[in-house]
Amino acid sequence: MAALQPGTKAPDFSLHTTPDQAVSLHDFRGRRLILCFYPADWSPVCGDQVTLYNELLPEFRQHRAELLGISVDGVWCHLAYAKHQKLHFPLLSDFEPKGDVARGYGVYHTPSGTSERALFVLDEAGTIRWSYVSPIGVNPGADGILGALEAMEGTRAS
Amino acid sequence: MSARTARLTLAVGKRDHIRGPIDAPLTLVEYGDFQCPHCGAAYPVIEEIRARLGPRLRFVYRHFPLTNVHPRAEPAAEAAEAAGAQGHFWDMHDRLFVHQDALEDEDLVSHADALGLDVQRFVDELAEGAHAPRVRQDFLSGVRSGVNGTPCFYVNGVRHDGGYDMASLLGALEAALRAA
Numbered sequence: 001m002a003a004l005q006p007g008t009k010a011p012d013f014s015l016h017t018t019p020d021q022a023v024s025l026h027d028f029r030g031r032r033l034i035l036c037f038y039p040a041d042w043s044p045v046c047g048d049q050v051t052l053y054n055e056l057l058p059e060f061r062q063h064r065a066e067l068l069g070i071s072v073d074g075v076w077c078h079l080a081y082a083k084h085q086k087l088h089f090p091l092l093s094d095f096e097p098k099g100d101v102a103r104g105y106g107v108y109h110t111p112s113g114t115s116e117r118a119l120f121v122l123d124e125a126g127t128i129r130w131s132y133v134s135p136i137g138v139n140p141g142a143d144g145i146l147g148a149l150e151a152m153e154g155t156r157a158s
Numbered sequence: 159m160s161a162r163t164a165r166l167t168l169a170v171g172k173r174d175h176i177r178g179p180i181d182a183p184l185t186l187v188e189y190g191d192f193q194c195p196h197c198g199a200a201y202p203v204i205e206e207i208r209a210r211l212g213p214r215l216r217f218v219y220r221h222f223p224l225t226n227v228h229p230r231a232e233p234a235a236e237a238a239e240a241a242g243a244q245g246h247f248w249d250m251h252d253r254l255f256v257h258q259d260a261l262e263d264e265d266l267v268s269h270a271d272a273l274g275l276d277v278q279r280f281v282d283e284l285a286e287g288a289h290a291p292r293v294r295q296d297f298l299s300g301v302r303s304g305v306n307g308t309p310c311f312y313v314n315g316v317r318h319d320g321g322y323d324m325a326s327l328l329g330a331l332e333a334a335l336r337a338a
Contacts, residue, residue, distance in 0.1 A: 048307030054226050056301060086226040138319060139306035141164060146301065 003106040003118055008128045010035075010120065011104040015092040016075050023068065023090055025126065032065035032152065033122040034145055037107050039114040039136060041073045041081035041091070049117070049139045054087050056142050063149035065121070068092055072099050072114050107133060121148040164304025164317035170218050175247045177208065178216035183338045184331055187218040187312040189300040192235060192254040193228035193261055194308045200322040201255040207328055214335065219251060221296040222308050230261035232293065237266040239289035240280045241273060249273050314338070 004010070014024040025033075038049060053060075053067055060067055069091040073081070078091040094101045094115065102108040102115035109116045119140060121130040130148035134140035170176065170185055188204065190197040208217055221238075223231035234254050241250035253269050254261065260269070263284075270280040283289060300310065304317055311318040311327065314334045320326035 051224050051227055052301075052306060055224055055297075059298070059301070088226075141304035141306035142301050143164065143167075143304045 003116070003131050003133050004120070004128055006128050006130055010122050010126050010128050011101075012126075013101045013104070015070070015094055015101060017090040017092050018079060019075050023092055028066060028122075029126060030124050032063060032124060032149065033126075034060060034065055034067045035105075035120040035122065036067065036069045037102055037105065037115040037118040037120075038069060038071050039109070039112065039117060040071055041077050050085060050087060050091075052139070052142055054085065054089065056146075057088055059142075059146065060149070063146075063153070065149055070094050070101060070115065072102070109136065112136070119145060121145060121152075123152060164306075166312045166315040166317075167302045168299035169315075170216075174218045174220070175242060175251070176216050176218050177248060179213050180216065182214055182216040184211065184215045184335055185218065185312075185314055186215060186327075186331065187220065187315075189220050189222035189296070189303075189305045189308060189310040191221075191223050191228055191231045191308040192238070193231040193258060194224065195258070196322070197309045198255050198258045200309045201252075203322060203324055203327060206324060207331065210328065211331065215331065220300060221293045222300045222305055222310065223293065223297065224308060232290075233263065233266060233284065234261045235293045235296075236284055236287070236289040237269070237280075239292055240283040241270065241275060243283065243289070244275050244279070246273050246275060 010025060012025045014022050017023050036053060050069060057067065067089045069089065072094050074095050075093045078093055082091055099108045099115060107116040107118035117134040117136055119132045120128050123129050129152055132140060132144050166187060170187065204217065208215060221235040223235050225232050238247055238250045238254060241247055250269060250273060267277060267281060270277050309322055313330045318330050320330060
């Protein structure tokens, strides 16, 4: 399975972030968006990754970009995890059918039953401008995301 | 989409806190957080490595406070810089890693006192946030270099993706020495 590449329209989705609240991709039309697929809440490498991105929300927002985390964990798990890590961005639950959104983006990892560790940067029109799949044990950091956002400056999509 | 090699984007220079000869063949850069337990665990490992490699190594410490999970990391980082402004960065660095359970404001003041610093100047600089820009500059340089958690090490400018145990870190340094 290959991850969706730059230039591709990002497939729309609607996923729960709390038991009674859903987030849809099309809600973010007109804004830049970072999609962070990660294998699971609570695993130590993910902890570092979401902790890092949580610290970088001001930098992302300087580039007018919002951040969404997506994993196959359920909403209650996400709520506990977000509270524990003091996260200030939504975690989306790709739970039913499991991994359906990850599959649509080409980043479902069947052997582990989770998504890959994958990043997508979308422009204001919902087109993928950058994507990256990290080796599953390696936290990709944030330099790639910031580089992609900088490359988008001055090329605002309609 | 191959895996990228993360490299240090801000070269080691005059702005840095450096231990060891400026022209040493090996440079180990740490991005660390004084409240991070892993950084605390890495501290004696680094000390042992510095002892073993002697003049072949220069060690550089930069700040990477993860402020949401470690609320005392930022004040501690600024305290180390405030001590640095009085010529005692490394003394405070060592003291903070040995006393990671004492990072409250009053603890930082007593560390400054124990190190014989001008305490009033130290307190004033912390209150003004005089060293906050420097800490943020370190943090952002780490982000651009692919820091992905703490501690994060760079061996001669390349991110070390292994552990911070003696075998892994010393092994990476010795390999870099052979390659140099």
